[in-house]
Amino acid sequence: MKAKVVLACLLLVIAALVAVPWIASYFYVFIFTEILIMGLFAVSFNLIFGYTGMLSFGHAAFFGVGSYATALVLIHLQWPFLACLLVSMGVSAVLALVIGYLSVRLNEVYFAMLTLAFGMMIFAIAYQWRSITGGSDGLAGFTLGSFGLGIDLTLSNPAVYYHVVLAIVGIASLVLYVICRSSFGLVLKAIRQNPERVAFAGLNVRTYRLVAFIIAGTFAGLAGGLIAPFLRVASPELIHWSTSAEPVLMSILGGTGYFLGPFIGSAVFVLLETWITSFTGSWMLVLGIILALMVVFFRKGLLGTFLDWWMEVKK
Amino acid sequence: MTSPILTISNLTKRFGGNTAVSAINLEVMPRETIAIIGPNGAGKTTFYNMVSGRMLPTEGSIILDNQDITGLPPHKISRLGVSRSFQINNIFPEMTVQENVEVVLSAYHGHSRKLFNIASRNTAVQEEAKELLTRLSINGLADRRAEVISYGDKRLLEIAMVLATRPKLVLLDEPTAGMTPDETRRTTALIRKLASGGEYTFLITEHDMEVVFNLADRILVMHRGEKLFAGTPEEVKNHPEVRTAYLGEEDEEQETET
Numbered sequence: 259m260k261a262k263v264v265l266a267c268l269l270l271v272i273a274a275l276v277a278v279p280w281i282a283s284y285f286y287v288f289i290f291t292e293i294l295i296m297g298l299f300a301v302s303f304n305l306i307f308g309y310t311g312m313l314s315f316g317h318a319a320f321f322g323v324g325s326y327a328t329a330l331v332l333i334h335l336q337w338p339f340l341a342c343l344l345v346s347m348g349v350s351a352v353l354a355l356v357i358g359y360l361s362v363r364l365n366e367v368y369f370a371m372l373t374l375a376f377g378m379m380i381f382a383i384a385y386q387w388r389s390i391t392g393g394s395d396g397l398a399g400f401t402l403g404s405f406g407l408g409i410d411l412t413l414s415n416p417a418v419y420y421h422v423v424l425a426i427v428g429i430a431s432l433v434l435y436v437i438c439r440s441s442f443g444l445v446l447k448a449i450r451q452n453p454e455r456v457a458f459a460g461l462n463v464r465t466y467r468l469v470a471f472i473i474a475g476t477f478a479g480l481a482g483g484l485i486a487p488f489l490r491v492a493s494p495e496l497i498h499w500s501t502s503a504e505p506v507l508m509s510i511l512g513g514t515g516y517f518l519g520p521f522i523g524s525a526v527f528v529l530l531e532t533w534i535t536s537f538t539g540s541w542m543l544v545l546g547i548i549l550a551l552m553v554v555f556f557r558k559g560l561l562g563t564f565l566d567w568w569m570e571v572k573k
Numbered sequence: 574m575t576s577p578i579l580t581i582s583n584l585t586k587r588f589g590g591n592t593a594v595s596a597i598n599l600e601v602m603p604r605e606t607i608a609i610i611g612p613n614g615a616g617k618t619t620f621y622n623m624v625s626g627r628m629l630p631t632e633g634s635i636i637l638d639n640q641d642i643t644g645l646p647p648h649k650i651s652r653l654g655v656s657r658s659f660q661i662n663n664i665f666p667e668m669t670v671q672e673n674v675e676v677v678l679s680a681y682h683g684h685s686r687k688l689f690n691i692a693s694r695n696t697a698v699q700e701e702a703k704e705l706l707t708r709l710s711i712n713g714l715a716d717r718r719a720e721v722i723s724y725g726d727k728r729l730l731e732i733a734m735v736l737a738t739r740p741k742l743v744l745l746d747e748p749t750a751g752m753t754p755d756e757t758r759r760t761t762a763l764i765r766k767l768a769s770g771g772e773y774t775f776l777i778t779e780h781d782m783e784v785v786f787n788l789a790d791r792i793l794v795m796h797r798g799e800k801l802f803a804g805t806p807e808e809v810k811n812h813p814e815v816r817t818a819y820l821g822e823e824d825e826e827q828e829t830e831t
Contacts, residue, residue, distance in 0.1 A: 436691065441684040444692045448676040451665040458625065458663075459680040460651035460738055466685075473688075 275424055279417035291420045293521075293528045294427045295484045296504065300512075300520030301434055302477035303505035308514030309438060310470045311450030312362070313370045315502050316377030319357065320350040320475040322497030323380060324482025326391060329492035332400035340406030343426070343483040350479020351472055353380075358471035362464055374499060381497040396493030400486075413487055423484055430480055435517055437473065446470055507545070511552060513559025522561045576639070578603045578774055579624075579742055584633035586619050586798075593619040595798040596633070601742065606768045606775040608785045610809075611795035617778040618660060620795070621744050624776075625657045626650040638741065654741035660750060662727045666720035670711065670730055673719050674702040677737035702737075709733045709763060725756035729763070736773070745777045749784055761787055786810070 278290050299321050306312045324346035331342045361372045384391045391397065405411040405422065413419055437443055445466055448456050453463045486492045495501065504527070505520065512523025530548070535541045556563045579601040586594040594616040601607055609617050622628040624635055626647040635643045642650050665673050678698045679685040692698075706712040709729045714722050719730060728748060735743055748764065749757040761784050768775055768788065779785045785792065785806070792809045794801040802808075802815050809815055 437688050439691050439693065440688050441679040441690055441692045441695065441698075442686065442688045444672065444676055444679060445685040447668065448665050451667055452663060454647075455663050455665065455734070456676070456680070457647045458651055458657060459677040459734070460648050461680045461685060462646075462648045 272428070276421070279420055284416055287416045287420050289528060289532060291416070291423050291488055293525045294420075294423050295481050295488060296508065296528060297521040297524035298427045298430055298484070299478055299481035300505040300508040300524050301431060301517070302474045302481065304509045304514055304517075304520045305434060305438065305446070305477075306467075306470050306474045307506070307509055308516075308519070309443065309450060310446040310467060312467060312471070313366070313506070314361075314373040314471075314474075315370050315499060315506070316357070316373035316375070316380075317474070317478055317505055318497050318499065318501035319373075319377045319380040320354055320478035321482040321485070321501065322384065322492070322494070323353055324350045324479030325486040325489075325492040325496050326384065326397065326482075327479070328483040328486045329397040329400055330390075332402065332487075333397060336403060338404045338406030339402050339411055339422075339487070343480055346479045346483030347476045348479075350482065351476040353479075354472045354475025355468075358468045358475070362467040362471055374502070377497065377499055377502055381494055381499070384497050385494045391494070394494060396491050396495075397486075398491040400490075402487055413490070419488065423488070426480070426484065430477055431521075434473075434477060438517055442466075442469075507549060509559075510549065511559060513562035515558060516561045516565075519559050519561045523559065526560060575603060577601055578638055579776075580634075580636040581624070582634050582636075584620070584623060584635065585631050586616070586623060586628060587631045592798050594623070597793075597795075597800055599793060599803075601774060601776065603741075603774055604768075604771050605790050606777065606788055607791050607793060608789035609776060609778045609793045609795060610780075610782075610785055611801070614797070615795040616798040617795055618746060619798075621657060621746055621776075621778065624650075625655055625744060651738060651740075654738075655744065656735045656738045656740035656742070657744035658728075658731045658735050658746055658748060660746045662724070662731060664719050664727055664730055664734065666718070668719055669716050670706065670719050670722065671699070671702050671715040673730055674705055674733050674737055675699065677734045678702055681738045705733045705737055706730075708736075708767070710759075723756075725752045725760070728752065728756075729760065732764075736767075740773070742774050742776065745775060747778055747780060749779065749781055757781060757784065764788055 279287050303314070303317045306314055327346040327349040328342040331337050331345050357373065357376045361369055361376065364372055385394060402411050402413055411418065411422060445456060445461060449463055449466060457463050482496065485496065508523030508527050509520045510523070511526055512521065513519030531541055534544050552559065558566065577600040581597060581599040584594060584597045585592065597620060609620065611617055619628065623630045626645050626649065629644050634641060637653055637655060640653065642653060665676060675692065675698050678701055679692065682698065684690060684695060684698065703712060703715065706715055709732055711726050711729050711733070714726060719727065722730070732745070732748065749760050752760060765788055767773055777788060789806055791803065792806055793803045794809060794815050802812050804812070
């Protein structure tokens with residue numbers, strides 16, 4: 259019964275998302291494209307944050323590097339988009355393996371600081387390696403020719419790109435969801451609650467944390483690959499630590515304890531940013547107030563708070 | 574003559590100038606229950622921490638089933654068949670009681686390495702978890718969140734998790750500490766039943782002498798990190814040095830009675 263209600267709600271949301279280009283203006287097609295991409299970025303982050311209990315301040319490294327990988331492949335090789343995305347995922351996975359290998363041995367604040375430091379290093383490289391990365395201007399001037407699998411794809415119609423993003427984010431989310439519900443995912447939750455007990459159950463906690471970190475980095479790379487054509491640029495600010503803060507904020511806003519929480523957070527974050535910046539310049543101030551209220555009064559995030567309220571009402 | 578399952582030689586732990594455990598030797602035979610007693614600070618927990626891999630010994634060796642496990646990390650020692658409980662409850666508070674055991678079973682069976690098998694569809698693991706909870710008589714609590722069950726039930730849950738790895742050697746660290754007298758009786762009876770099943774080998778530290786004399790085949794008495802005495806419960810009861818060092822209070826009681 260409960261599962262059916264959830265499934266029905268989910269199908270309704272998916273149908274609404276598919277229909278966005280026919281019921282909303284181009285402006286909102288752009289907004290929803292951003293929500294989906296940032297949502298995938300945040301969900302990938304929440305795999306290590308909400309599930310495994312590792313607060314990374316350098317997750318944008320994988321997002322940004324993913325965007326550069328796709329931009330570089332489009333500029334120099336003009337491969338189909340699907341191939342670009344796979345390159346983005348591969349490059350981010352390798353980077354996550356290296357950064358993760360050096361970081362997951364540390365706990366809590368030391369882990370956060372080390373990931374922040376690595377993020378800043380990657381940023382500095384992107385910012386200064388002009389010949390490859392375009393320096394502070396980033397990489398622009400690339401176009402999409404085809405998606406791959408014999409499907410044409412251009413950026414001239416934002417609705418088409420929106421649907422491509424929706425399909426890829428949908429598939430990626432499904433994969434991440436299955437991982438979260440697997441025995442592996444159960445162990446990740448166990449590690450957040452009590453890593454010592456997991457070790458005494460015979461598992462190498464460091465290895466599990468590293469694998470989670472690589473999976474998260476890989477899907478952040480995919481989100482980065484999707485954002486480059488959307489913004490039509492891969493720029494150093496995508497790697498900057500302030501971009502690393504966004505999935506943290508989105509996850510807390512939506513609810514770290516729920517798989518879809520970060521998507522809700524992404525939607526609220528992007529929509530509020532759009533609406534508030536249209537009439538005041540102090541978006542950060544408003545965001546700060548909202549976050550403070552969330553952390554003090556609604557620890558479970560918007561989704562968790564809503565579900566609790568819904569359960570109460572049904573009683 | 575069967576060979577010992579655990580052979581500890583000259584096991585020593587020093588923290589700076591302070592010797593917490595000093596040159597302990599111990600042989601544990603299969604299916605034996607050995608109690609380690611001693612006042613607070615006698616080095617019992619430090620001893621456990623070395624055997625289970627939580628601490629590196631300063632000196633000495635730990636041989637499990639002819640394999641040297643000295644200084645191995647906890648997860649490797651667990652894999653080789655040593656499983657332990659902790660003095661302070663060490664469970665997964667936000668999971669259900671059932672899931673707590675399932676985590677350990679998934680680890681033991683290697684399911685946790687699979688990224689795409691849905692945990693809630695693994696009926697074999699679920700049934701095994703149910704069976705373990707039944708053995709600890711807490712199967713009625715399977716669907717409760719672990720943080721809300723009673724203190725005593727949490728301790729039993731931890732024992733279920735300890736047994737889930739099918740250990741050759743089980744280390745229980747004060748299993749009845751903090752329990753009500755009724756819970757203590759229940760837990761002692763459960764451990765006794767598990768020990769007499771011929772399946773497990775137990776090392777138990779305990780403060781409650783009644784529990785110790787009820788469960789142990791042999792007792793190792795520690796005092797300030799050193800072995801004070803080792804023997805059967807009868808021998809320990811009648812050993813003068815042990816009586817003054819550890820059972821002192823009972824000794825005084827007896828004197829006033831006579």
